[in-house]
Amino acid sequence: MINYDELIKLAKDSGFTNAGPLDVSTLEFMPDVRAMCASDKCHAYGKNWACPPACGTLDDMREKVKRFNKGLLVQTVGQLEDNMDWENMQKAAADQEENFQKLWSRLDTLYPGLLAMGAGTCTKCKECTYPDKPCRFPDKLMHSMEACGLFVSKVCTDNHLSYNYGPNTIAYTGCFLLE
Numbered sequence: 001m002i003n004y005d006e007l008i009k010l011a012k013d014s015g016f017t018n019a020g021p022l023d024v025s026t027l028e029f030m031p032d033v034r035a036m037c038a039s040d041k042c043h044a045y046g047k048n049w050a051c052p053p054a055c056g057t058l059d060d061m062r063e064k065v066k067r068f069n070k071g072l073l074v075q076t077v078g079q080l081e082d083n084m085d086w087e088n089m090q091k092a093a094a095d096q097e098e099n100f101q102k103l104w105s106r107l108d109t110l111y112p113g114l115l116a117m118g119a120g121t122c123t124k125c126k127e128c129t130y131p132d133k134p135c136r137f138p139d140k141l142m143h144s145m146e147a148c149g150l151f152v153s154k155v156c157t158d159n160h161l162s163y164n165y166g167p168n169t170i171a172y173t174g175c176f177l178l179e
């Protein structure tokens with residue numbers, strides 16, 4: 001049985017701005033979202049085991065999440081000076097990554113076998129082994145929510161967590177599937 005009050009506190013202690021329960025049955029793995037990866041805006045397409053085409057099909061992902069019912073959504077919200085404030089956008093992204101890794105190491109002992117989905121590609125290793133060698137940590141690989149076909153704003157809305165915090169803010173979202 002998940003104690004969400006404790007988990008949300010743990011998430012906030014790890015640096016996240018917000019966190020909340022995730023009902024895994026709300027996750028929809030959409031081909032249209034996956035298709036956006038091919039435009040390679042994030043420069044990770046074809047460069048990491050966690051991203052297309054290496055990460056497998058959406059059916060593979062549906063299969064992987066079958067064993068989970070509940071999870072935790074986590075968010076870092078950054079304040080921007082204006083909508084061209086790249087410096088603070090990058091800072092918020094770096095904060096999300098740091099918060100995510102910190103919480104992951106804490107959750108790992110509580111929920112061995114958890115599945116982590118982040119706001120971008122897997123950054124566990126300084127350099128991904130793709131495509132020359134197998135993934136170094138296949139059980140610890142961080143999936144990308146978008147690469148899994150998840151429409152992040154919909155995941156938030158479906159789970160009663162805000163996604164848009166108003167003008168001059170940016171929110172990065174990830175999740176952990178726990179039980």
Ligand code: SF4
Pocket residue numbers: 048049050122123124125126127128129130134135136137138140141142
């Ligand atoms: S764990 Fe390392 S090798 Fe595996 S996908 Fe992540 S960065 Fe690549």
